[in-house]
Amino acid sequence: MSWTVAAPAVFAAFLSSLVEAVEALTIVLAVGTVRGWRPAGLGTLAGLAVLVLIVLALGPLLDRVPLNLLQLAIGILLLLFGMRWLRKAILRAAGIIAMHDETLAYASETAELRTQQSPQQARLDWVAALASFKAVVLEGLEVVFIVIAVGAGRGLIVPASIGAIAACVLVAAAGFAVHRPLTRVPENTLKFAVGVMLSAFGVFWIGEGLGIPWPGADLAIVAFAGLFLVFGLAGMGLARRPGREVLL
């Protein structure tokens, strides 16, 4: 296994999972605080079980797809996903769209949960469990996609999974310790970095799928990431509102 490819895959999976895990944690914490930890915990466990089933179902299917077709399909999805994050991070840093605020997301989720009546007779608060379940599944699907996308083309599913699991465990432990949304995680910077890496992987895989022999082989990913980084920073300068600093 080449570390030139494995290290960016682990790093990309770790960073992107960190962002998704923080977003899921905010909702789970809101559910736990307002409606109790039992439905929050059960919703989370059910969500994790669904994610495991999706991975178990998708894994064998991927082996049956011809490699160049898999690289092409995954490359296109990675490029769409990565450039979407990159664009958003650039526009946020330039002040064109608002930054994502975990405190605001937490406040809005708790306010919504408080307005929904909890059924007094029910043994389990299904609305609360469902809110927790939905957050874990939706954010977790992004993690699963990233792990498959950065890992499937070259048999790097295991290193990418290790990166993703490490991020999820880290966020869960931090959330368990502080019992508050993790507002200090520099989400936009992480989104920018992950957008750069996933876009670079996307271009690389599409090229491989089309039979393009990239100069430098796997090292081309590093060069592509450098180019996306330079163009991303240039985009921030271009989009920056007059008189406003770029805040990544």
Added chain:
Amino acid sequence: MNGVITALRQLAHLFVEDGSLALAILGVVILAGLFAFGLPDHPLVAGAILLLGCLGALIANVARAARGTRSA
């Protein structure tokens, strides 16, 4: 049923947020594919189209979004 539709919509939203950027990316990939199959002796032409096309699409999209905000 509503839950399934919402889930599918959010799944699609993973990849497509700004339709014009997604279309531009797909256009670049198709163009690179045409060059890869049309000029098999010069595969790096397709590679250059793919890489520079994506970088150009990103910059053009960001510049357009910034212009749209300033003129609003």
